[in-house]
Amino acid sequence: MKKKKKTSIIANEKIDNSKLIKASKIILELQQDLKKYINKGCGPFLAAIYDSNGNLVAKAANNVVKKSCSNNHAEINAIKLAEKKLGTYDLSPYDLSLYVTSEPCMMCLGGIMWSGIKAVYYGVPSERVTKITGFDECLRPD
Numbered sequence: 001m002k003k004k005k006k007t008s009i010i011a012n013e014k015i016d017n018s019k020l021i022k023a024s025k026i027i028l029e030l031q032q033d034l035k036k037y038i039n040k041g042c043g044p045f046l047a048a049i050y051d052s053n054g055n056l057v058a059k060a061a062n063n064v065v066k067k068s069c070s071n072n073h074a075e076i077n078a079i080k081l082a083e084k085k086l087g088t089y090d091l092s093p094y095d096l097s098l099y100v101t102s103e104p105c106m107m108c109l110g111g112i113m114w115s116g117i118k119a120v121y122y123g124v125p126s127e128r129v130t131k132i133t134g135f136d137e138c139l140r141p142d
């Protein structure tokens with residue numbers, strides 16, 4: 001018997017199915033792209049920021065070890081690239097969404113909120129990341 005796929009969605013607004021289908025496609029592409037970044041010495045996390053028309057604004061991997069910088073998580077690196085590209089620290093007028101291969105940590109959640117990103121979609125929940133890596137990134141809001 002095939003086990004039913006378990007999916008959970010946390011949202012502060014009603015999400016239509018087309019956004020979830022789009023997010024699944026983008027996250028799958030990020031997961032497929034990841035090996036390329038790992039081969040360049042990056043960490044196993046990749047994030048991308050898209051505008052509401054589906055245009056890629058920024059894509060970046062975790063490079064904490066490569067750059068010896070503890071806050072160079074994929075989400076933060078992608079936000080920095082988007083801000084540089086758009087020439088502003090406030091991304092809120094651009095209706096941007098961030099897609100990431102795994103659930104953002106507390107630092108990244110804070111950075112995402114400060115950046116003005118409108119929506120976040122992630123692939124692997126933090127509990128699974130902790131099981132795989134043995135690294136617990138601590139408490140998160142519900």
Ligand SMILES: [Zn+2]
Pocket residue numbers: 073074075104105106107108109
């Ligand atoms: Zn993070």
